[in-house]
Structure formats: C-alpha cells, structure tokens
Amino acid sequence: MAPAPNLEYQDVAGEIYRQLSNALEDKPCRAFIAPVDVRLPKADESDEFIDTVVQPDVLVVCDESKLDRRGVRNAPDFVIEVLCPSTANHDHVLKRRV
Numbered sequence: 001m002a003p004a005p006n007l008e009y010q011d012v013a014g015e016i017y018r019q020l021s022n023a024l025e026d027k028p029c030r031a032f033i034a035p036v037d038v039r040l041p042k043a044d045e046s047d048e049f050i051d052t053v054v055q056p057d058v059l060v061v062c063d064e065s066k067l068d069r070r071g072v073r074n075a076p077d078f079v080i081e082v083l084c085p086s087t088a089n090h091d092h093v094l095k096r097r098v
Helices: 007-023 088-097
Strands: 030-033 058-061 071-073 078-080
Antiparallel strands (some): 058 078
C-alpha cells in the first residue's frame, strides 16, 4: 500500500475542495475529495466488468445520475490532481490518458 500523502498535499487538496464546495452551495453540482471511486466504462457494461477505476484528488459532478453508493460512474465534470514529486509521473502520464 502506498504511504499517505504528506500534510502539504493534504492542505492543498483540502483547500481546493473547500473553496469549490463553498462556491457550489445551492447549485446542482457537488464537489468531492479523494478517496472516491470514479468508474469509467468503455461502453455500457455493468459495474462488475468495468476495469478502469480512478480516484481524482478533487472532482465535481453536476449530473446526479452519475452518482451512486459506490461513487461516480462515468467522467466527472471537473477533475483536479494535486501534483507532488512522488506521483507526478503517474498523474501526468497514466491518469491523464484515462
């Protein structure tokens, strides 16, 4: 298991989430902070066949039909990744492709 992010990373992600959440108050969109699974189907396959699952640091979903008890199905409307040296390659290359 990967170690937890450092406190600076947590401060940045938390502040972004806080400001987005405050800005979206009384609006149809909702902000979330990791860990929240985002399941990305290739077509209309059922959840048990989805093999692409990511956890963006901060995300916004405006279409309530994308939300369920497991997290988010399909792409969020807005995604933020907080970069740190230990995860920059993963975030810039691998996650970005997805």
